[in-house]
Amino acid sequence: MAHRRTRVKSWLPVLLFIGGAVAAAVYFVENPGSAMAARVLTYDHLATLAAQHVGMVVISSLLAAATALPLGILISRPRLRLLGLVLENLVNIGQTIPSIAVIALSFTVLGLGFNTAIFALWLYSLLPILRNTYAGIISVPPGVREAAVGMGMRPWRILLRVELPLAFPIIMAGIRTAVVVNVGTATLATFIGAGGFGHLIVTGIMVRRLQLLLSGCILSALLAMLCDHLLGMVEEKVKTSA
Amino acid sequence: MGFWSLVVSRWNNILESTGEHILIVVAAVCVAVIVGVALGVVITYWRSLAGPVLYFCQVVMTIPSLAMLGLLLPVFGIGYKTGVATLILYSLLPIVRNTYAGIQGIDPAIIEAAKGMGMRETTILRRVKLPLAWSVILAGIRTAVVMIIGIAAIASYIGAGGLGEFIFRGISQWNLQLVLLGAVCVSLLAVLADGLLKRVEGRARR
Numbered sequence: 001m002a003h004r005r006t007r008v009k010s011w012l013p014v015l016l017f018i019g020g021a022v023a024a025a026v027y028f029v030e031n032p033g034s035a036m037a038a039r040v041l042t043y044d045h046l047a048t049l050a051a052q053h054v055g056m057v058v059i060s061s062l063l064a065a066a067t068a069l070p071l072g073i074l075i076s077r078p079r080l081r082l083l084g085l086v087l088e089n090l091v092n093i094g095q096t097i098p099s100i101a102v103i104a105l106s107f108t109v110l111g112l113g114f115n116t117a118i119f120a121l122w123l124y125s126l127l128p129i130l131r132n133t134y135a136g137i138i139s140v141p142p143g144v145r146e147a148a149v150g151m152g153m154r155p156w157r158i159l160l161r162v163e164l165p166l167a168f169p170i171i172m173a174g175i176r177t178a179v180v181v182n183v184g185t186a187t188l189a190t191f192i193g194a195g196g197f198g199h200l201i202v203t204g205i206m207v208r209r210l211q212l213l214l215s216g217c218i219l220s221a222l223l224a225m226l227c228d229h230l231l232g233m234v235e236e237k238v239k240t241s242a
Numbered sequence: 243m244g245f246w247s248l249v250v251s252r253w254n255n256i257l258e259s260t261g262e263h264i265l266i267v268v269a270a271v272c273v274a275v276i277v278g279v280a281l282g283v284v285i286t287y288w289r290s291l292a293g294p295v296l297y298f299c300q301v302v303m304t305i306p307s308l309a310m311l312g313l314l315l316p317v318f319g320i321g322y323k324t325g326v327a328t329l330i331l332y333s334l335l336p337i338v339r340n341t342y343a344g345i346q347g348i349d350p351a352i353i354e355a356a357k358g359m360g361m362r363e364t365t366i367l368r369r370v371k372l373p374l375a376w377s378v379i380l381a382g383i384r385t386a387v388v389m390i391i392g393i394a395a396i397a398s399y400i401g402a403g404g405l406g407e408f409i410f411r412g413i414s415q416w417n418l419q420l421v422l423l424g425a426v427c428v429s430l431l432a433v434l435a436d437g438l439l440k441r442v443e444g445r446a447r448r
Contacts, residue, residue, distance in 0.1 A: 096436045097429040098392025104409045104425035108418045184306035188396065191413055201312045205400060210316055217309035224304045 017226040021219055028215040037209040040200070046219075053196035053223065056114070056186045060121035061179050068126045069171070072133025073159065084134060091127050099124055099185040107192045117186070117194035124185055125178035132174025136167025169239045176231035183224040187216075197223070248419045256427060263404035263431065266322055267394050270329030271387055278334050279379060282341025283367065292342060299335035307332065307393045311400055325394060325402030332393055333386035340382025344375025377447045384439035391432045395424070405431065 025046050032038035075084035106120035140163050148158045164171075187198035200216025203209075249256065285292040302310075310328050318324040348371060356366045372379075398406025408424030411417070 093433060096388045096432045098395055098432055100392060100395045100406065100409060101425040101429045101432075104413070104421045107413065108422045108425070180304055184304075184308075187306040187308040191399075191410070198306075198308055201308055202399075205312065205315065213312045213315065217312040220309045221305040224306055225301065228304045 013229050014226065017222050017229065021222040021226075024215065024218045024222070028211055031211070033211040034209055036207055037204075037211045040203060040212055041215060046215075049195055049197055049199055050219070052114070052194065053183075053186055053198075053220070056117055056121055056189060056194060056196060057179065057182050057227070060118050061125055061175070061182055063118070063122045064125040064129055064178060065175060067122075068129035069133055072130045072171075073137065073164075076134050076137040084138075088131065088134060091131050095127050095131075099181070100188055103185070103188050103192060112193040114194045116192055117189035117196075120192075121182055121185055121189070125182045128174045128178040128181070129171070130174075132170050132177075133167065136170030136174075137163050139170070140166045169235065172231070172235045172238050176228065176235055179231055180224055180228045183220065183227055187220050196220075245419055245422060248423060252423070256423070259403065259405050259407060260427065260431065263391070263394055263406075263428075266326055266329065266397070266402060266404060267387065267391055270326045270390060270394075271333055271383065273326075274330045274333035274337055274386060275383060277330070278337030278382075279341050279372075281334070282338045282379075283345065283372075285338075285342055286345045296335075296339060296342070299338055302331055303335050307396055308399075311397055315400055320401045322397075322402045324400055325397030325404075328397060329390040329393055333383075333390050336382040336385040336389070337379065338382075340378050340385075341375065344378030345371050347378065348374050377443060380439070380443045380446050384436065384443060387439060388432050388436050391428065391435060395428045 025043075029041050029043055029046065032041045074080060075087050077084075102124045103117070103120045106116050106123070110116040110119060144162060144166070145158065148162045153161070186196050187201065189196050190198035190202050197216045197220035200212050200219070202216075204211075204213030204216060281295060285295050305313075307328065310331065311324060314324045314327050318327055352370065352374070353366060356370045361369065394402065394404050395406035395409065398404050399410055405424050405427045408420050408427065410424075412420030412422075412424060
């Protein structure tokens with residue numbers, strides 16, 4: 001879409017999202033609306049939930065990137081082309097499986113707890129990163145690769161200096177998708193006892209306290225938008241430098 | 243063996259929940275297609291609206307689905323209404339985006355030819371633009387359907403019915419088989435819907 005202006009990502013929304021989250025947290029703690037909500041809405045508890053939510057997302061995303069990147073590189077090797085095609089199809093099917101189903105299935109195998117949530121989130125964010133790593137490397141034009149071979153580059157050097165830099169914007173887009181979906185899926189982790197902002201939402205629905213419900217919704221939504229924006233900034237930087 | 247006997251003993255239950263699940267998804271998609279295609283067409287005429295509308299849809303997509311359900315709960319109350327409203331919102335982005343992209347992607351020469359034949363703008367839209375963009379729009383509908391089948395399962399938590407009920411009831415009663423049943427059914431439904439719509443898409447492209 002040529003006519004669309006390239007929107008330069010700035011730091012302003014980052015400040016807005018963080019400021020908004022802090023303001024919302026302060027507002028809800030100072031105005032809990034009811035004694036029952038006041039018991040849940042304390043600074044300590046909100047900090048714990050935030051740490052759980054961010055912790056889940058960061059740990060599972062890092063693990064997913066650490067597994068999906070090498071795996072994606074591996075299956076993009078010409079010798080493993082067949083395996084790559086098979087895995088690509090499997091990943092496409094896997095991506096249609098809903099996040100709640102992945103959480104539920106992990107629960108049946110691993111039981112309740114933080115580690116189960118990490119496992120489910122890791123599994124679910126593997127797929128977009130794996131797919132984009134594979135697609136990014138496959139999309140490097142053969143001519144470019146041949147030129148590198150002609151220059152006498154070794155396979156490792158070709159991978160590190162040619163293929164990965166060219167594929168990096170696509171890989172970054174996969175990581176961004178994975179992380180944003182991850183923040184959303186992490187709100188469901190409360191159903192299997194892993195805490196996070198979903199805890200506020202679910203408790204709010206159960207005891208019918210609007211303040212609880214809204215605090216959880218606003219904080220998790222702002223976290224998702226913040227991650228999306230930050231990774232969007234990284235993506236843009238990668239694109240312009242590539 | 244326990245799982246299969248559960249499937250057999252709950253067969254009617256499964257069918258009923260699957261029916262409910264499909265019903266809320268189809269209801270939401272029908273509304274989203276009407277609104278989304280209209281919106282997508284409108285922003286091809288008012289270009290200045292395209293950026294803001296697409297950006298708004300993108301923002302909606304980043305909001306976690308449980309949060310969206312929670313935000314709409316005070317408005318629509320416990321039950322399927324909140325669920326359907328949430329599903330409509332989430333299915334808008336892929337449909338609006340693909341309608342817009344599909345129409346923008348048509349070769350301008352074709353539209354010029356239609357104009358040269360003396361067609362009016364409404365006729366061009368109905369007879370040229372929409373039929374040519376249809377396969378792209380269908381791809382958007384497929385993305386939307388697969389996504390909201392999963393969100394509908396979460397909507398069971400606020401009383402919207404459907405297959406998610408097995409999952410939530412199973413977790414609260416510590417009935418692992420029931421959780422497994424819910425997860426398998428929802429996943430199967432999503433995979434089947436994806437395959438079916440892919441086939442429809444392939445036929446539309448020809």
